[in-house]
Amino acid sequence: MSGIFYVYIKYARETDTKRADWGRHLLTFESRWAADELFRGLQTLKNAAGANRYSKLQRVNPQLWYYDTIDGDPWWTIIYVQRENALPEFNYKLMSVILGDADSGRNWPVFSNPTIGPDWISSKNFYIRNRRQPDLYWYRDSGRIVVSTTRRTKFRIKDVDYDKERVLIRNDKVTIEPVDGLGDTAGYYVAKGAEGQKLSVGLVKETWRFSELFDGIGVTWSTEEGFVTGTQFATNAPDAGDEWELC
Known part of the structure; x- marks a missing residue:
């Protein structure tokens, strides 16, 4: 299952209206395997007090994820994870780009040939x-x-x-x-x-x-x-x- 694989991830706190404008990222992986392994890795991240860093991490499908976090500036969390080298095994398997939001003129990249098929869920x-x-x-x-x-x-x-x-x-x-x-x-x-x-x-x-x-x-x-x-x-x-x- 090698080959470039894309995932959209979006900040989605229901009580924060900024979720509509900020916190949208496109993640590019070296394979679908790496994408799913990052998802599992993000679930394990904790802060210094031992709380889950991602208070919500939800998959709508394998290429569309939503999250909330206990981080300040929650729309940047996936960037902070990379800057901090919180999951060093992904240094050569992942890169990301910030998608267009309410404060910028960034273009919205659209990728072709999305992966079709079910999520790989146990049981x-x-x-x-x-x-x-x-x-x-x-x-x-x-x-x-x-x-x-x-x-x-x-x-x-x-x-x-x-x-x-x-x-x-x-x-x-x-x-x-x-x-x-x-x-x-x-x-x-x-x-x-x-x-x-x-x-x-x-x-x-x-x-x-x-x-x-x-x-x-x-x-x-x-x-x-x-x-x-x-x-x-x-x-x-x-x-x-x-x-x-x-x-």
């Missing part, structure tokens, strides 16, 4: 499809994950270290559950197994790194008992995977 359900060939979907067929143009299965992706909903980032540990098995007491999970193995569905809870979903799975044309000849099976291919997306 939500998603289809998984190929980015280059978007008619190819993951489908649970008995104990295998096959790649199909005619059938598709939704999967629940859940953060194993955090019970509540939150934005998923690349290094989060997750489980993948076919939603057609969620009602079963035993529980069914997608397992990738060793490199080169076909993905399977069973009772063993296997943990994935979230980013493995996007570029660590390939497709193998194979023959297997119970399947028609030439079925496409999803396969663990960490070094030669296809590109997938959640939808």
